[in-house]
Amino acid sequence: METVTLTIDGQSLTVEKGKTVLQAAIEAGITLPYYCYHPGIGVDGSCRVCVVKVEKMPKLQTSCSTTCTEGMVVSTRDKDVVEARAAVFEFLLLNHPLDCPVCDKGGECPLQDFSYSFGPAESRMDFPRRVFDGEGVKADVDFGPTLMLNRNRCILCTRCIRFMREVEGDAQISVADRGNGSEIATFEDEGVHSLMSGNLMDVCPVGAITTRDYRFKSRPWDNPSVADTICTFCSKGCSTSEWIKAKPEWARGSSLVRVTPSYNPDVNGYWMCDIGRFGYHWVEGDRRLRQPMLRTTAGTLEPAGWSDVLHALRAKVAPLAAAEASSVKVLASAHASVEEFFVLKKLAEGALGGVNAVSVLWSRSEKKQPKATTFVVPVTDAPNVNGARDLGFAVGAGNGGAADVSALRAAVEAGKVKALLVVDPAPAELTGDFQWVIDARAKGMLPLLVVQAVEMCPLVAQADIVLAGAAWLEKDALFTNDQGRVQAASQVLSAPGDARPDWQILIDVAAAFGVSLGYLSDADIRKAIAAAMPGTPYASVADVAFSRPVAAKHWLQASNPSERWKWDFMFQDLPPVKGHSVQTEQGFVEGRVIPLKPVG
């Protein structure tokens, strides 16, 4: 790596050649404000707040557009710089409504934070403010199905426009009019219609673009903890941050209020799609299964205890397998984790005649995206097709292709399967077509149906035995994405009610079938995986560190290196947040992406 050495505020820094002064300062923890620059979008040079003084240059320079050169001497605290910066903040706030108390961005707003740090104490503007769409909350207007736009708050950094043009690939946002009358606009005011729309809220440095999903739902100081994990709604496996809102003192626990992407240069960069961002509500939704269930002799499904359902398994299903191994099959969704597949494999090999007893199911859907997009959302709506493949399960065409469960289906429809165990820790709609199972049940071709699931759905309604599992946010688990990258999804929430992590359920199920595995924790399973798969990326999974919900302040400091420092301001004047601490056992882990090489 070629480097150059420069001095910023007397601090000597050696940085990669080609970096800008702003990037060098950010990396060194020197605080410089910026709005139009975004590490994922690029340089525009228009907001003018990142000005610095560079020795031997007559004018102040915008640090975002100034490339570091050898021996460069930069000051960010020079009197001229301080004054010029304050002047720009005065300009930025001339027409900004300062409705921070009702603004979703308030508390985590770069304009707010930097104005306090760098702006003048008061404005000398005594003319009425420029207003585009009315004042107050009336100024909030439609901006497509997922977003709201408040033009009065906009500072015209044009990040949203450039995001749409450069990343999303369909330039739906533009500026209407010019000069002082410029406003962010979409054609015919039809708003943004994009699978990537949520990112606009992320890139907007003020409260001009907000999501309807998060609107008025929480304030930053009410979200005391954040957890880094990955999204498991498709085979991409974007790194995400889950924002957890503390419930009032009298209520127990916490709730998930927002999902945002976290920077992962190898997978998703700074972005994520709306499916992952807005599709988390079911996790704490009303359809969640909170306890196991058994079909009574009267034919209804009634809640039961874990010992009851395991007993039922032992009594009704295990004997079938013992009598004829091929009469019991497993239909596993590719939403099952690596650990779960591993246990399934042990179960299949131990009691069902081999891994062929397990069919892997997933759904695929074409995503409507512009041709020019640089962020392609995969067609495979499951996170772990590659994990299943790596463990030796038949996955047919694999990622990108359709799941092939025709053999199992034929066997079921021919009445050759006496008992079917479905393992699906995802909302049923996401996994794919179970209708044929339901139909087979209705025709009486499938005598016994065991479903391990997370949500009530038509399939669960048909089951004899229901095992309440955990969503991906409720367990530590590994998923192998479409690049073959083994990634860790960390536990953020506890499974609701009596629901249990799926690995645990499967160990018990295996035991019911007489396969005693002796794993006491998910970590034990990973140890076994590592031992069983030497020479593969899985060989080191025993050492994976999972992140934990951490105090938002710590998270902010450790998150996306290009943005994190700005958040240093965010919690400065807030009281200490109660009840949340940094993971101590393994320490706080910055990157939760396991640094492994892709498989084959």
Add this chain to the structure above:
Amino acid sequence: MSFHARMDYSPAKFHKSERRLADVGEPFRFSPEHQATFDRLVTHYPAERRKSAILYALYLVQEQQGYVSRAAMRFVAEQIGCTPAEVEDVVTYYVMFFQKPVGTYALAVCRTLSCALAGAERVTEALSDHLGVPVGGTDASGTFTLLEFECLGACDRAPVVMVNNDHWHEHLTPDGVPKFIEDLRVKGLAALTGCHHKVE
């Protein structure tokens, strides 16, 4: 799977933008001649840079229907290979594109210093009074639209008026306004003095 399982949003709760939109207009296509002209002008630019011809496309639209409607913006977007938003971005930036129908004669009075020193402010006022419209307005008969433009680059012949983005009239005085308007009504663009440097 729903994105917004708990979203209690209904459009009725929030009002729509107050942004001024161009008129929708009739469905638009270039006339065969304009299409040919456009296809020729596009060849002035590298093949992958069709967007360069956007201003020409918009001028052709304006020539054909008098203003640039939203329907026309969509059409231009197709012709150029960009999004309608990008077309609107351009249309709203440049002052010579009208987003609503204008009168038969769009009178653009130069208001910048040299013309103002020569009485352009009074010319505008006289025009406004005579036509009975404010700046930006179109008279009842739909014949005249009164506009103010910034420096037109003919300061030696101030005050200057540009008509329909093309034809010029120089040395217009407040007193000359009634005759100017009357001549325009009667003789059309032939009533204008033009702005060719006089060959003395």
Add this chain to the structure above:
Amino acid sequence: MAYEPVLTKFVKEPNCYTLDFYKAKDLGYEALRKAVTTMQPNDVIEMVKASGLRGRGGAGFPTGLKWQFVLKDTPKPKYICCNADESEPGTFKDHLLMERNPHLLIEGCAIGCYAIGAKVAYIYIRGEFYHVQKVLEQQIEEAYRAGFLGKNIFGSGFDCDVFVHRGAGAYEAGEETALIESLEGKRAQPRIKPPFPAVSGLYNCPSAVNNVETLANVPLIISKGVEWFTSLGPEKNNGPKLYCVSGHVKNPGVFEATMDVSLKELILGDQYAGGMKDGRTLKAVIPGGSSTPVLLPDQIDIPASFDAVAKAGSMLGSAAIMAVDDTTCMVWLAKNLLAFYRHESCGKCTPCREGADWLLKLLTRIEAGEGQMKDIDLLLDVSKNIGGKTLCPFGDAEIAPVLSTIKHFRHEYEAHVREGCCTIPAPWRGTRAPALAGHH
């Protein structure tokens, strides 16, 4: 005066804009022939460098250097972008030049292309000059027909296309990177520099953006030689120069002279603008377009050269001299120009977008007699906060009228505040208060 015009010598003759006329009486593309058949591209650049030709658009940057900086060692195409967006208030020289002597520009474009290794020149003409564009396009057609443009010019193997690109009403398009953006079909907003157009300009290819008058000088240099050029005018300010004189003068117009002519002569001299109209007295002079600071009558007895005007505290800019007489209220003048700048601000960078509006509001308030004394200092302070801090020179341009009128005429500002009204209401001024928020 001994100086014989070369740029505008024939502009008053009938048909002076035709190719036949140009061939019979003017250069007739002989300079282009000389360049492409007897000179290497670099020789052309060296010759322009030696002449010391400085850009006529406003900044006065040496043209030869600009061409030399154009990246040569690249497979990318190169472009000449001729800046014919003449929008600086008070400027109308290129208007005349293109309308009456278009072939000089076309020849200049072709030589420029040859020098920097370009095959295409775009003449970006402001949309309002459509009548000029029609002349220009017609004459370009003629030049193609005569073989002065197109393929294999003069059998030299040099190909050159010249296209006219019509703008659509944006002062900012006169800024070189904004012009390039506009040529690319976007809003005319400046780009951050570096990279400079010489490295990455039009279509991200090396480009040179030159003013009309600048390019028109090039064939003259090739044809008449460096010595002829440097013999004209003071050192470092050589060559023929077009001056636009307007405002309260008897005979406004374009005048060609060398840069040793004085500002005073240009305004008051009989062979130029002929002095003030109606026997009034000169009050102030804007020497180089609205973006240049105002000079007082006692400051104008100086050569109208880049360096001398700069020394006097202003700029020659586009040599657009606006003279105002004693009926002119300087607060009104500043307000008039700020209305222009507010309207033309592209809105890309913060200080200009927000600052121009604020300045105009303050000026309007003061001019209407509703201001306070502190508003005058606020004007200065806001101007200071804009100056040098914007993305392009527009910011510096918009504060020039404010700063210089306060500097020289602070007493008029104070009188407005004190008297509660404008103290110099001229008969030629409008009587109605303008709408403030108006846009488009």
